[in-house]
Amino acid sequence: MHHQPTSADDLAAIITDAAARGARCEIRGGGSKAGMGAPRDAEVIDMRGFTGVVDYDPPELVLTVRAGTPLAEVQRLIAGEGQMLAFEPFDHGPLLGGELGQATIGGVVAAGVAGPQRLTMGGARDHLLGVTAVSGRGERFVAGAKVVKNVTGYDLPKLMANNWGRLAAMTELTLKVLPRPRATSTMVLEGLDHIAAVRAMACAMGSHAEIGAAAHLPGAEGRRALTLLRVQGFAPSVTARCAILPDLLRDHGAARLLPEEKAAALWDAVRDVTPLADAPTLWRISLPPFSTPALLDRFALLGARWLLDWAGGLVWLAHDGDATEIRSAAAMAGGHAMLIRAPEPIRAAIPMQHPRQSGVAALEARVRRSFDPAGVFETGRFLDMPHAD
Amino acid sequence: MLKMPAPDALVLGRREEIVAALRAIVPGEGVIAQAAALRPYESDGLTAYRQPPMVVVLPETVAQVSAILSWCHAQGVKVVPRGAGTSLSGGALPLADAVLMGMGKFNRVVEVDYNNRLAIVQPGVTNLAITRAVEERGFYYAPDPSSQIACTIGGNVAENSGGVHCLKYGLTTNNVLGIEMVTMAGEVLRLGGRHLDPAGLDLLGVMVGSEGLLGIVTEVTVRILPRSETARAMLVGFPSVESAGQCVADIIAEGIIPAGMEMMDRPAIHAAEAFVKVGYPLDVEALLIVELDGPAAECDHLIEEIARISGLNGAMTSRISTSEEERAAFWAGRKAAFPAVGRLSPDYYCMDGTIPRRRLPEVLRRMAELSEQHGLGVANVFHAGDGNLHPLILYDANKPGELERAEEFGNDILRLCVEVGGVLTGEHGVGVEKRDLMPEMFSQTDLDHQQRIKCAFDPELLLNPGKVFPTLHRCAELGRMHVHRGEVPFPELPRF
Ligand SMILES: Cc1cc2nc3c(=O)[nH]c(=O)nc-3n(C[C@H](O)[C@H](O)[C@H](O)COP(=O)(O)OP(=O)(O)OC[C@H]3O[C@@H](n4cnc5c(N)ncnc54)[C@H](O)[C@@H]3O)c2cc1C
Numbered sequence: 001m002h003h004q005p006t007s008a009d010d011l012a013a014i015i016t017d018a019a020a021r022g023a024r025c026e027i028r029g030g031g032s033k034a035g036m037g038a039p040r041d042a043e044v045i046d047m048r049g050f051t052g053v054v055d056y057d058p059p060e061l062v063l064t065v066r067a068g069t070p071l072a073e074v075q076r077l078i079a080g081e082g083q084m085l086a087f088e089p090f091d092h093g094p095l096l097g098g099e100l101g102q103a104t105i106g107g108v109v110a111a112g113v114a115g116p117q118r119l120t121m122g123g124a125r126d127h128l129l130g131v132t133a134v135s136g137r138g139e140r141f142v143a144g145a146k147v148v149k150n151v152t153g154y155d156l157p158k159l160m161a162n163n164w165g166r167l168a169a170m171t172e173l174t175l176k177v178l179p180r181p182r183a184t185s186t187m188v189l190e191g192l193d194h195i196a197a198v199r200a201m202a203c204a205m206g207s208h209a210e211i212g213a214a215a216h217l218p219g220a221e222g223r224r225a226l227t228l229l230r231v232q233g234f235a236p237s238v239t240a241r242c243a244i245l246p247d248l249l250r251d252h253g254a255a256r257l258l259p260e261e262k263a264a265a266l267w268d269a270v271r272d273v274t275p276l277a278d279a280p281t282l283w284r285i286s287l288p289p290f291s292t293p294a295l296l297d298r299f300a301l302l303g304a305r306w307l308l309d310w311a312g313g314l315v316w317l318a319h320d321g322d323a324t325e326i327r328s329a330a331a332m333a334g335g336h337a338m339l340i341r342a343p344e345p346i347r348a349a350i351p352m353q354h355p356r357q358s359g360v361a362a363l364e365a366r367v368r369r370s371f372d373p374a375g376v377f378e379t380g381r382f383l384d385m386p387h388a389d
Numbered sequence: 390m391l392k393m394p395a396p397d398a399l400v401l402g403r404r405e406e407i408v409a410a411l412r413a414i415v416p417g418e419g420v421i422a423q424a425a426a427l428r429p430y431e432s433d434g435l436t437a438y439r440q441p442p443m444v445v446v447l448p449e450t451v452a453q454v455s456a457i458l459s460w461c462h463a464q465g466v467k468v469v470p471r472g473a474g475t476s477l478s479g480g481a482l483p484l485a486d487a488v489l490m491g492m493g494k495f496n497r498v499v500e501v502d503y504n505n506r507l508a509i510v511q512p513g514v515t516n517l518a519i520t521r522a523v524e525e526r527g528f529y530y531a532p533d534p535s536s537q538i539a540c541t542i543g544g545n546v547a548e549n550s551g552g553v554h555c556l557k558y559g560l561t562t563n564n565v566l567g568i569e570m571v572t573m574a575g576e577v578l579r580l581g582g583r584h585l586d587p588a589g590l591d592l593l594g595v596m597v598g599s600e601g602l603l604g605i606v607t608e609v610t611v612r613i614l615p616r617s618e619t620a621r622a623m624l625v626g627f628p629s630v631e632s633a634g635q636c637v638a639d640i641i642a643e644g645i646i647p648a649g650m651e652m653m654d655r656p657a658i659h660a661a662e663a664f665v666k667v668g669y670p671l672d673v674e675a676l677l678i679v680e681l682d683g684p685a686a687e688c689d690h691l692i693e694e695i696a697r698i699s700g701l702n703g704a705m706t707s708r709i710s711t712s713e714e715e716r717a718a719f720w721a722g723r724k725a726a727f728p729a730v731g732r733l734s735p736d737y738y739c740m741d742g743t744i745p746r747r748r749l750p751e752v753l754r755r756m757a758e759l760s761e762q763h764g765l766g767v768a769n770v771f772h773a774g775d776g777n778l779h780p781l782i783l784y785d786a787n788k789p790g791e792l793e794r795a796e797e798f799g800n801d802i803l804r805l806c807v808e809v810g811g812v813l814t815g816e817h818g819v820g821v822e823k824r825d826l827m828p829e830m831f832s833q834t835d836l837d838h839q840q841r842i843k844c845a846f847d848p849e850l851l852l853n854p855g856k857v858f859p860t861l862h863r864c865a866e867l868g869r870m871h872v873h874r875g876e877v878p879f880p881e882l883p884r885f
Contacts, residue, residue, distance in 0.1 A: 010557060014885060059638040060745050060776075112586060123586055125594055126563050141838045142831065147743045148556075149775040149815040151549045151598050152823070152830055153857065154839045155562065158594025162586070179644035202504055206528075208618040234644075270615030288583035290504040313505075313585055336588040354588040359578050363845060364590045370841035373868065 002057040005363035006049035008132070008171050014045060015169070016138030019374035024280040027165035029068060029107030030130050032093040037352040037381035039344055047106055050171050058083055061148055062129065063175045067106025068323045074105045084180040087124050088115030090271050095282075096341055097197030106170050116213035116230070119310040121178075125161040130174035133160065135167065136372025143350065146174045159367070167371040181212075186263035187245045189227040189253040194300075195293040196314040197227045200252035202289060205227050205311050207248050209241045215270040228266060229255070270282070270309055279305065279318030281342045283326055287335025289313040295333045299326075317339075323350045330354065351383040391438060391821055394855045396486035400466055404443055408468060411488065414456045419494070421445040427849050428825045430489055433474040433481040433603075435822055436736075437792060442469065442483035449494045451569070451577060458605065459575025461488060467851050468573070470543030470601040472513065475536045477739055480548065480600045480821025480856055487854075490605065492543050498522045500607065508568055508613050512543025512606045516550075517731075519611060528613040531558035534816070535724060543606045549598030551816040553649040553723075556774035558614070560816070562597040569608035570596060573847040583610060595842060600818050601853040604844040617682035620648065622719040623692060625699045626673030626706035630654060633675035634677035634749040636702040637773045640679070643698060647774065649680035651723050654753065656768035657730065657781070661722035662762065664729035669722050670706045677773065678723055680716075698773045707828055726770045727781065734783035738795045742806030744816035748775040755805055756780060763798040765791070778806070804829055819857045827859050841867050 003025070005011040018025050026042040028034065050066040053074075065074055071091060074310055078084060089108040093100050098203070103113075114123040130144035143156030159352035160170060189200055197216040204211050212232040219225040231241045246255045258266070276282055287295065289312035296306060296315070319326065323339070324348065330337035336354035338346065347367040356364065361384065400407075408422045421427060427441045434500040448454045461468050467487035474481050477483070483489045495511035502509070506718030508519055516537040519530040526660055533552035534540055540550070546568065558564070559709050580593040587593060596603055601814045616827055627633035633652055640647065653661065653676045662669040671678060679695055681688045701706060710716035722729070744752050753769065766783040780802055784795035803813050803823060807830050813823045827836060836858060843850065844864035854861060 010573050025797060055746070057747065060747060061641065063743070098396065112591075114586070118585065122559065122563050125586075125591055126559065135838060139834050139838070141835045142833065143838070145812045145830070147745055147776055147811050147815075149551065149743045149772070149777045150812040151560075151816055151818055152813045153819065153827065153836075154595055154842050155549065155598045156595070156842075158562070158591045158597075159842075161594075162591050166590075179641070182644055202506075205506060206503065206615050207524075210615075210617075210683065233683070234687060234690055234817060236690040237683055240684040240686035257690055286584045286586055288502075288505040290502075310585060335584045338588065338722075344617065356589050357579065359572075359588070360592065363572075363578065363592060366845035367590060367592070367842060370845045370868070371838070372424045387825070 001044040003031055003043065003045045004049050005045065008134060011045070011134045011169055011171065012138045015134055015136065015376055018043065018376050019136070019138060023376070025376050026381070027169045027377065029104030030102030032068065032091060032098055032103040032107065033096060035096040035098070035113055036340060038348050038383050040380045042379035045169060047169065048104065054172060055162065056376045058079045058177070061177055062146055062174060062228055063177050064146060064172060065105055067170045068104050070101065071103040071105050071108055078177050079180065079341065082180050083177045084173065085127065086117060086121035086178045087127050088117040088271065089113045089124065090115050095273055095277065105173060109161050109164055109173055110163055110170065114231050116215055116267060116309050118312070120212050123161070126157050127176045128157040128161045128173060129176055131157050131160045131170050132172040133168035133170045136374060136376045144174065148176055164324055166368055166377050183235040184230060184232045185238050185242050185243055186233065186258045186267070187229045187255045188258045189249060189255050191219070191224045192216070192227050192253060193225065194296045194308065196252060197225070197308065198289055198292050200227055200249055201229070201311040201367070203249060203252065204245065207244065209248065213267070216312065217266070217270065217275060219308065220275070226266065227268070228263070230267065270307060273307065273316050275307055275316040276305060276316055281318065281320045281346065282340045283317040283319065283337050284340050285315040285317055285330045285335055285337045287313060287315065287330060287333045291333035291335065295329050298329055299303040327354060353382060353384070355384065393440070393484060393821070394861065396484065401443070401485040402515055406462070407488070407687055408444050410460055411444060413445055414460065415448050415453050419447045419449065421447070421468060430471065430474070430483060430491070431470070433476040433479060435477055435479040435482070435820065436586065437703050437786070438479050438482050438821060440483050440485060442489035443486055445489045445491055445816035447491045447494050451571065454490070454571045454605055454607055455575045455577055457488070457490065458571055458573055459707065462574050462851060463779050465849065465851065467854055469853050470547070470605050472547070473515070473539045475540045476544065476548065476818065476820060477741070478814065478822040480818050480820040482821055484855065492541065492605070495543070495581065495607065503528070504581065504611055507583055507610055508611045508714060509608060510542055512546070512609060512634040513541050516540050516542060516545055523613050524616070527616050529616050530564070530611055531614055534562050542609050542611070545600045546597050546606050546609055547599065548816070548818040551777070553651055553772065556650060556772065557646050557648050562594060564612050565593070565597055565609060566612055567610040568593060568596060568606050569605050570604040572604050573849065573852045581610065600820065600857050602843055602857060603852070615741055619685045619688050620680060620682040620716060621688045621692060622710045622716045623679045623695060624669070624708045625677045625679065625704045626670040627675045627677070628673065628705055629748045630675045630753050632702045633677055634746065636677065636699050636704070638746060639698045639702065640695055641699045641774070643694060645694060647679045647691070648682040648826050649678070650774035651678045652773035653723065653726065654769040656766065657726055657770045659872070660729040660733050663720045663783055664732060665717040665725050676702050678719055723770065730768045730781045730783065731736050735787065738782040738784065738799055740778065740780045740799050740802050741814045741817040742803050742811055743775065743777045744809050744811035748809040749776070752778070752805060752809060756802060756830055759801050763794050765795055772815070775815070776811065800826060821856055824857055827857070837862070837867055844868060860882040
């Protein structure tokens with residue numbers, strides 16, 4: 001069944017009815033990430049009936065928008081005012097074999113999607129100020145507020161970001177927006193291996209250069225490895241900060257300025273993971289940057305491919321090998337591994353999200369039951385229900 | 390007047406047994422039971438409310454915290470966590486029938502990891518001590534509440550504290566990577582770690598700002614940042630609050646997010662100048678302190694821009710710091726604003742609402758009317774960049790009825806904040822102070838969705854009860870769900 005609510009009342013009625021029928025529902029935006037997680041057979045609640053901007057006052061740095069509004073539309077609107085979503089959300093469509101342009105703002109926030117700038121500007125969680133949603137109880141509720149600074153009550157917007165449709169269907173989001181940097185420059189180091197790259201990025205991150213994003217693309221046929229350092233801000237500041245990098249990084253290589261267009265294309269590639277677009281199995285591993293080299297050493301021997309973002313704290317790993325080994329390596333490194341893309345039989349067996357410590361998993365389950373006592377949103381996608389099959 | 394949950398006579402009657410049980414877990418001076426020694430703990434920074442605790446326990450290890458909580462959990466004894474006791478909302482206010490757990494002995498910096506740019510500290514470490522521990526290598530911990538010499542990182546996590554630099558660098562929640570915590574049942578959990586965006590639901594995000602209601606924090610991992618190369622401040626005076634407010638909006642519209650942007654109104658300027666004598670202009674209606682940081686080239690560029698923008702908004706005076714001493718002097722008045730206002734009147738009461746900035750002139754106008762109506766003065770300092778107001782209400786607690794009037798005035802201000810689209814608290818927390826105002830901002834359904842989180846963490850409601858929520862529903866009541874034809878849907882799902 002495919003539900004297409006257009007009002008919070010509709011939505012509440014659908015959820016209440018599903019709970020009474022014992023049906024399970026998947027909350028879906030554009031469906032760009034539907035290919036993630038275990039195959040499942042659930043009713044779909046399509047949120048694209050909730051579109052449009054509710055309120056946007058650029059100097060207040062606050063945007064309120066309905067959840068089903070396409071991400072691209074939101075980005076166009078705020079770019080027109082010289083602003084941005086600083087967590088740099090992106091469209092997973094192409095990465096998962098779909099089309100570009102399907103992603104909705106509600107979907108990217110519910111999945112905690114963030115790009116290279118997450119390193120220094122925070123993730124979706126850090127920019128979600130307020131939410132209107134309908135929980136699994138079929139009740140409409142408000143969390144957070146529409147101002148940039150608020151500590152009134154529990155910080156439920158944090159829970160709503162990255163909840164993957166497991167707690168509530170968000171109908172309206174209030175996001176913090178920030179001025180788009182007036183100037184951007186990218187400095188590059190060539191030919192570093194992953195160990196040297198992580199060191200160079202750490203050195204830059206700890207300096208006065210105020211790096212905004214740092215990524216590493218390993219060498220490929222016909223191209224040397226590239227370590228990218230993005231510097232953003234007002235033009236005089238960007239010039240001054242770039243100028244300190246060659247000397248600062250002299251032990252790591254010769255840092256030079258990349259032409260603007262080339263740099264922009266490379267950052268798009270890092271954010272959208274295009275160099276690994278052909279890999280059948282793709283993992284996203286978040287870990288402490290200095291644990292990355294040892295982890296990669298291990299999988300290099302097995303023929304894995306990768307790229308690094310977040311100064312090495314994010315590894316996109318293309319590797320068809322044993323999932324258990326990847327998970328245990330990620331955990332040993334002090335991080336976690338999310339399965340982004342894999343053939344169906346693997347997704348049916350391996351949970352998409354890294355399993356949690358048992359006490360945390362039990363607490364998460366209690367939190368889920370508190371929003372969704374009947375389990376309307378337990379579609380089996382996450383393979384983490386003790387009794388789900 | 391504030392009503393706290395009635396003390397449980399049964400628990401009070403078992404005091405000696407409880408003290409003995411705590412002594413068995415924490416030997417020596419770690420358990421304080423003598424009446425006189427309990428006095429220092431009877432209130433936090435919201436001194437209008439006082440209540441000596443039943444007993445104070447000062448654990449030193451996670452194992453002790455866990456043992457205390459599981460014993461109290463098994464015995465149905467309430468626990469109130471406390472850091473340095475600087476909360477301005479009564480979050481650490483003791484209860485007559487509760488154990489007060491002071492975290493002051495958790496005062497070690499466990500590790501500084503420069504490679505991954507983070508520090509791991511125990512919750513009793515003060516906010517400033519984190520910066521002290523990492524400054525030799527040019528790093529600092531960004532959130533800087535004015536109370537930073539005294540307040541603890543555990544308290545900061547519980548309150549999601551901010552500071553004058555949080556417009557650019559974020560509140561506590563944006564700077565914490567992980568915690569270790571102990572639940573009321575005594576279970577030790579780790580949320581997050583040394584990496585970004587932990588797997589699963591963002592329980593860490595909910596723990597930050599949970600005001601000691603969900604668990605005791607026993608370790609905190611924070612991000613550290615390289616200190617900016619330079620910092621400079623500007624002091625700009627305006628003929629009206631409107632023009633100063635418009636200037637703030639124009640600065641942000643120009644794409645500038647200053648490191649700090651503070652505003653003071655006329656009464657606050659005069660009080661501060663009389664106290665610290667740093668040369669604040671006295672003929673202006675509003676004063677902006679704008680701080681820029683980054684490379685010198687950036688500061689120079691932005692100072693020029695801001696001077697231009699403030700000129701367009703009719704600035705009457707403008708000074709730019711040329712040395713560290715001068716920058717410190719510009720801030721001195723603002724930082725001393727509370728004690729300075731304190732000299733104008735025997736007592737003052739600090740409020741903490743946030744509003745959409747564009748409503749500022751209207752809010753200040755109506756605040757002046759309320760001031761008249763309640764017959765009490767008010768001075769305003771605020772974090773102008775993010776619209777977080779700190780009205781300081783002047784009163785004299787020795788005059789009968791003045792405290793009540795000050796509270797009524799404060800409540801009216803907060804109602805006004807909510808009415809114009811803002812919130813009850815921007816950084817000080819709800820605590821007991823704003824607890825009964827929560828329905829101004831949230832419907833019962835909204836509050837129920839929050840309170841069920843409490844039930845997921847602490848179903849017996851033993852941890853810091855009586856704070857944040859106006860009514861304590863039993864969890865069984867909140868968890869009630871509609872059952873269709875007598876069947877529980879999804880009988881295979883575990884119920885908690
Ligand atoms: C002069 C002054 C200026 C201030 N300026 C600012 C400011 O600029 N910005 C700002 O945000 N705040 C400010 N505050 C408020 C206060 O300092 C902060 O709320 C601070 O974070 C409280 O820390 P604390 O260690 O004193 O905590 P406490 O007051 O002891 O406790 C605060 C809350 O935290 C809980 N708690 C404490 N430790 C733990 C723990 N380990 N685990 C779980 N819960 C715990 C308590 O139960 C309580 O609910 C100011 C206060 C004063 C007195």
